[in-house]
Amino acid sequence: MSVFRRQKSLVGLDLGSSVVKAIELTLEGPEPVVTGFARHEIPPGGSIADAVTACFQGGRFKSKRVVTSVSGQSVVVRYVSMPKMSENELRQAIRFETDKYLPFELDEVQLDLQPLKRAPSSNESSKGKDSDQQAVLLAACKTRAIEERIQLVQGQGLSPVAIDVDVFALANAWELCGLPTEESEAGEPRTAIALVDVGATRTSINVISGGETCFSREINIGGADMTQAVARAMSIENFEAEAIKRASEAHELEVNTAIQPVLEDLVGELSLSLDYVEHHEGVQVEEILLSGGGVLAPGAAQHIEQATGRKARTWNPLEGLRVDASRVDVEELETWAATLVVAVGLASRVRNS
Numbered sequence: 001m002s003v004f005r006r007q008k009s010l011v012g013l014d015l016g017s018s019v020v021k022a023i024e025l026t027l028e029g030p031e032p033v034v035t036g037f038a039r040h041e042i043p044p045g046g047s048i049a050d051a052v053t054a055c056f057q058g059g060r061f062k063s064k065r066v067v068t069s070v071s072g073q074s075v076v077v078r079y080v081s082m083p084k085m086s087e088n089e090l091r092q093a094i095r096f097e098t099d100k101y102l103p104f105e106l107d108e109v110q111l112d113l114q115p116l117k118r119a120p121s122s123n124e125s126s127k128g129k130d131s132d133q134q135a136v137l138l139a140a141c142k143t144r145a146i147e148e149r150i151q152l153v154q155g156q157g158l159s160p161v162a163i164d165v166d167v168f169a170l171a172n173a174w175e176l177c178g179l180p181t182e183e184s185e186a187g188e189p190r191t192a193i194a195l196v197d198v199g200a201t202r203t204s205i206n207v208i209s210g211g212e213t214c215f216s217r218e219i220n221i222g223g224a225d226m227t228q229a230v231a232r233a234m235s236i237e238n239f240e241a242e243a244i245k246r247a248s249e250a251h252e253l254e255v256n257t258a259i260q261p262v263l264e265d266l267v268g269e270l271s272l273s274l275d276y277v278e279h280h281e282g283v284q285v286e287e288i289l290l291s292g293g294g295v296l297a298p299g300a301a302q303h304i305e306q307a308t309g310r311k312a313r314t315w316n317p318l319e320g321l322r323v324d325a326s327r328v329d330v331e332e333l334e335t336w337a338a339t340l341v342v343a344v345g346l347a348s349r350v351r352n353s
């Protein structure tokens with residue numbers, strides 16, 4: 001028995017393009033408890049580094065150990081089919097196959113892979129008998145992007161323990177919440193849910209079936225496009241449009257009308273992705289779980305539900321998690337909960353740190 005049980009804490013640091021968000025989870029026994037929270041909006045012309053400084057000055061965090069993430073063009077994720085072999089052998093073998101899957105040179109990227117439980121889908125298993133093949137998730141990130149993240153974090157006196165990928169952090173937050181997966185009947189298509197995070201500059205999608213990812217993608221549409229649409233429609237500056245967009249009660253109809261074309265573009269791309277995954281994976285996407293600041297725009301969630309013909313709702317990644325109210329502004333946390341999915345997913349690694 002140990003009298004001094006070491007508490008494990010980890011900060012999930014989401015370096016968003018418009019808002020830096022930090023959530024600290026501390027393991028109390030097996031239970032992850034929210035012990036720190038801060039968010040800081042990056043002002044026009046401001047830097048991510050300054051926003052991180054502001055977060056760590058303003059929030060009360062026990063730990064300086066952080067997990068952050070990369071996203072965008074420096075990251076490529078592929079779902080591929082490989083002959084059945086151990087994970088170690090896969091790691092060796094994939095190095096000879098990367099030119100088949102990746103638009104990057106091997107010496108400029110860091111690779112990671114994860115064998116998946118499901119069988120390869122029809123488009124993945126182009127050669128060999130299906131039974132000899134396994135589905136593998138392959139992620140590659142430009143080494144330079146990872147190094148930039150590490151330098152940024154270390155420059156703030158923080159210690160980076162892992163660099164994740166935004167779309168996978170979504171899935172980790174969902175898993176932490178322990179949301180139930182619907183079982184499908186024999187012979188029916190497997191059910192799936194789509195996690196869709198609408199940020200300021202991009203929308204991240206991760207489709208999950210049978211408890212694991214089967215598709216992920218980023219779309220370069222987000223809340224900043226909505227702000228610009230409002231600015232154009234009302235002939236005002238972006239900063240004014242941003243304020244008007246958020247004061248939804250006062251300007252709901254105008255904002256809703258102005259952002260329609262952005263929502264239509266977003267839903268068009270989202271529907272293409274969901275149709276693709278249903279066709280190629282033989283799954284049925286039953287529900288869309290929405291997050292990110294972009295879905296706070298008036299009518300956004302309803303529009304996505306109607307236009308995709310699927311159930312859609314905003315979800316709270318903190319649901320069911322205990323919050324240490326002596327350290328965290330609970331009201332502020334609740335207000336921004338839907339924007340904290342990536343940060344929570346990053347911090348969820350505290351369970352295996």
Ligand SMILES: Nc1ncnc2c1ncn2[C@@H]1O[C@H](COP(=O)(O)OP(=O)(O)OP(=O)(O)O)[C@@H](O)[C@H]1O
Pocket residue numbers: 015016017018019020198199200201202203222223224227242245246247291292293294295296297298339
């Ligand atoms: N009440 C609101 N109504 C409408 N939009 C909002 C509201 N609050 C925030 N937003 C929008 O949410 C976006 C920020 O959300 P979020 O924090 O998820 O983005 P981010 O993580 O910084 O961006 P990205 O993931 O693209 O890098 C901004 O575009 C902002 O305008």
Ligand SMILES: [Mg+2]
Pocket residue numbers: 014016017199200292342
């Ligand atoms: Mg984001």
